[in-house]
Amino acid sequence: MNSMSTPFSLRIFVADGDPDGLRIVERFNASARAVVFPRALLPQVKARPELQQTGVYLLLGPRPDGEGELLYVGEGDPILPRLQDHQSKKDFWTRAIGFVAVGGLLNKAHVQFLEARLIALARAAKRVPLDNGNFPGEPTLSEADRADMEVFLAHMLGMLPVLGVHAFESAPAVAAKASPVxxxxxxxxxxxxxxxxxxxxxxxxxxxxxxxxxxxxxxxxxxxxxxxxxxxxxxxxxxxxxxxxxxxxxxxxxxxxxxxxxxxxxxxxxxxxxxxxxxxxxxxxxxxx
Incomplete structure (x- = not known):
């Protein structure tokens, strides 16, 4: 799945003044908000209100057995306890990206759906190996909730490449006119x-x-x-x-x-x-x- 081709803008707030530190990323006129930070800052950022919300998150870091990155996709209700658990149980990750909805509108079923869809996309793209041991199926959502979560997911997928995450991007279906075969x-x-x-x-x-x-x-x-x-x-x-x-x-x-x-x-x-x-x-x- 590729991000939408319609132009859009992102607002990146460098919350602690360090460009490599805590960043809050929002897309104009969309509900998705990303919280991006290095692992070393977890003790400092755990008080952030976003981490007290229900959301989906990514852990990224170098592969222990070779070149490139390793990825873990998870969900939390709220996010913070899951990150604290990973702090003691997962060694590979060096940065985290959490996604919540402005206004705290996500529920447990929503984030389970997002988690399942992200894992499926990463497995299909085969660009970054997953650290996940289980590959959950999608929960049952109402037609309206499913439509809303597909829009939320599309906004996430548009934001992630800007944040340096390409694990979910499949190849474009056809070459652009300016790119001959x-x-x-x-x-x-x-x-x-x-x-x-x-x-x-x-x-x-x-x-x-x-x-x-x-x-x-x-x-x-x-x-x-x-x-x-x-x-x-x-x-x-x-x-x-x-x-x-x-x-x-x-x-x-x-x-x-x-x-x-x-x-x-x-x-x-x-x-x-x-x-x-x-x-x-x-x-x-x-x-x-």
Whole structure:
């Protein structure tokens, strides 16, 4: 699920004067309010009224076993006791983001619905591994409550990328007109992809090599990513190659071509359009036009 394309504005209040400290984030004319803070500040922010409300929250931090982030999605009625419990039981997280409704309008069923939807979106996107041990189903809501929570969720999903969280973003359905479909081929495989605001999208059905080069094995982040893609079923064996089962967003063109070709690559040179022009040539031409 991608955030809405309609322009919007956010108000970010730096509550303690530290840009890396406590921030209260609101979207104009919307009920969703985010409370963002590093773990170290939990003793100082626990008195915040938002944490005394019913809400949904995210815990983020480095993966203990490799590169990248780990994510936990939870709900609390109210939020604070859950965070205090995680303070003693979960070591990985370094920052938290809590979402509540202005006016305290969320109830237990609402946040259970939001939690279930966020977990489902993160599992579908397969961009950040989840620390959750359970994957709850959606509770029964009235038609009106469900509609309201879908709007609330959409507002959350629009705010999260601005806060540096991309775990719930799936690849755009189609390339933008300004982003032509590019190909990366070599070593008997062919992949197609395009640039997007989230990064570089490799399309479903694209191929990647089975055997990687010795230099690839020295690239810890790439090896970790490849292992995750195989584990999560984004890459599956298909004859003499691997195949992408879904559109997948990489952080950069080179990250994508590293996986496709199984080596250290320069994505700006390996991705080419139908006329053979490299991504670098296309970017240079566009910048000069």
């Amino acid at each position: 590019l190909n990366c081929k070599g070593k008997g495989v062919l992949a197609s992809g395009y640039e997007a605001s989230q990064g570089f999208v490799v399309k479903a059905g694209s191929q990647a090599v089975k055997a990687v080069t010795p230099s690839f094995t020295q690239m810890a982040a790439a090896c970790e990513l490849r292992a995750d893609l195989l584990k999560n079923g984004v890459l599956v064996e298909d004859g003499d190659a691997l195949r992408f089962t879904q559109d997948y967003v990489f952080s950069a063109p080179s990250s994508a071509s590293d996986i496709v070709l199984g080596g250290c690559t320069n994505g700006r040179l390996t991705w080419r359009d139908a006329q053979g022009r490299t991504l670098k040539e296309l970017q240079t031409a566009e910048a000069g036009s």
